[in-house]
Amino acid sequence: MPGPTYRVAIVGAGPSGLFAAQFLSAHPGVQVDVFDRLPTPYGLLRYGVAPDHTSIKSVATALARVFDSPTVRFLGLVRFGHEVTRDELVAGYDAVIYAVGASEDxxxxxxxxxxxxxxxxxxxxxxxxxxxxxxxxxxxxxxxxxxxxxxxxxxxxxxxxxxxxxxxxxxxxxxxxxxxxxxxxxxxxxxxxxxxxxxxxxxxxxxxxxxxxxxxxxxxxxxxxxxxxxxxxxxxxxxxxxxxxxxxxxxxxxxxxxxxxxxxxxxxxxxxxxxxxxxxxxxxxxxxxxxxxxxxxxxxxxxxxxxxxxxxxxxxxxxxxxxxRAVALPGVPFDEALGVIPSAQGRVLQGGEVAPREYVVGWIKRGPVGVIGTNKSDAKETVQQVLDDLAALGPRTDRVDVLGLLADRGYHPSTFDDWRRIETAEANRGASFGRERMKIEAWHELLDLVQRERPGGPVPPGH
Known part of the structure; x- marks a missing residue:
């Protein structure tokens, strides 16, 4: 008989979040929703690696395969603390992983x-x-x-x-x-x-x-x-x-x-x-x-x-x-001196005690150090804690339907298919200039391509 089904939310679709999704997707019975405020995944791989570093940017191609799994969904245009809150995610998922990086300098x-x-x-x-x-x-x-x-x-x-x-x-x-x-x-x-x-x-x-x-x-x-x-x-x-x-x-x-x-x-x-x-x-x-x-x-x-x-x-x-430097997420514990979410091996700490079902990966966990590959071992450590805790705690019996909540408020996240539409448009734009692709950088063009309005007005920097 199949085992229980667990739902895990990851906040942030950059390298650390996608490495975590990759490890989780290898385990039957785990379904993963990856949230991001942008309609484009990959975080710093897309917006932080120099455009002429094509070999590093190709890591995105490998990470994209995680979305080939039917158990992993991309949910863009969702701002943590705006469209969805900490309490709602914790109530709607068996585990929540924060992977938002460091958005200030x-x-x-x-x-x-x-x-x-x-x-x-x-x-x-x-x-x-x-x-x-x-x-x-x-x-x-x-x-x-x-x-x-x-x-x-x-x-x-x-x-x-x-x-x-x-x-x-x-x-x-x-x-x-x-x-x-x-x-x-x-x-x-x-x-x-x-x-x-x-x-x-x-x-x-x-x-x-x-x-x-x-x-x-x-x-x-x-x-x-x-x-x-x-x-x-x-x-x-x-x-x-x-x-x-x-x-x-x-x-x-x-x-x-x-x-x-x-x-x-x-x-x-x-x-x-x-x-x-x-x-x-x-x-x-x-x-x-x-x-x-x-x-x-x-x-x-x-x-x-x-x-x-x-x-x-x-x-x-x-x-x-x-x-x-990372910035605090609304309602989530934050160490102002170190600029990280306090944690122990990836488990979030609140007041020195483990916050059940909450985890952290990447720069928001360890500070803005290391290269892209560092996030893989970092995510592996956190995911192991998630899996250990899920086995011990079991699935929630009272999960809130987070996407239903968003729909009731008129918010409809963008999907990975929407991202593919952006990719196609960028390839077409690049072809007109004799290039493989060219970035679409304007909000209004991105939103037109995903056929959505920006929920709640302008999207501020960070999560």
């Missing part, structure tokens, strides 16, 4: 940070990735730009600014984004870190890709001769230093730049500067005309401290890429 906390031209790298990534919430990013008047941070987000935005736009024509970038990049006249890009190159968190393939971008001349400060002994470093740090050394050597061997650079064949288009042991202390102008940096060092307690020595970069664009 950390701030520099320096004077001038709110000036025009000082922006979030997260917002810049959302723009070139075609996110429907993204605000247009003008590059008019920008000759020099700085990315503050030494992780992969800083590398990505620096590469987008430094790369020849023609090399992006084959990507799924919206045409409006490509047009803005073509109009831009970027001559210098700085990547700035408050520690040394050996402590930078770039992953080596991404750093190498940036440093070998055609037409880019690389410099590093402090120079390679002042770096620590490689033998004291781990493998990734040693590899990163090798990439930087090789890039500097290649650039030094290239012909000198002309007085008016950029276009003659054989000359660099953009100068890429890595500045280590610096931290921003002030932005000048509104719009931004300069970035003041203070030199740093390691203090007696191992922390970074300022030396009091400052310098100014003439820049018209500053992108902060110093980390992401």
């Amino acid at each position: 950390l701030r520099l906390g320096v004077p001038g940070e709110d000036a025009a031209g000082s922006r979030s790298a997260r917002a810049f990534v959302a723009w070139y990735s075609g996110h429907p919430d993204a605000e247009p990013q003008s590059l008019q008047g920008v000759r020099q730009a700085a990315a503050v941070g030494v992780g992969n987000v800083a590398v990505d935005v620096a590469r987008m600014l430094a790369k020849e736009p023609l090399a992006l024509d084959s990507t799924d970038m919206p045409e409006e984004v490509l047009a803005e990049l073509r109009r831009a006249s970027i001559s210098d890009v700085w990547v700035i870190g408050r520690r040394g190159p050996q402590q930078a968190s770039f992953t080596t393939p991404e750093l190498r890709e940036l440093c070998t971008t055609p037409g880019v001349r690389v410099s590093v400060e402090p120079p390679c001769s002042e770096w620590v002994d490689d033998d004291l470093l781990d493998r990734r740090s040693r590899a990163n230093l090798t990439v930087l050394r090789d890039a500097v050597e290649r650039s030094s061997a290239e012909p000198a730049e002309p007085a008016e650079p950029a276009e003659p064949a054989g000359h660099p288009r953009v100068r890429l500067h890595f500045l280590f042991w610096r931290r921003p202390v002030e932005l000048h102008g509104d719009p931004v005309t300069g970035l003041v940096l203070e030199r740093t060092r390691i203090g007696p307690d191992g922390r970074v401290v300022g030396t009091g020595e400052t310098e100014r970069l003439d820049v018209q664009l500053v992108l902060r890429a110093i980390g992401y």
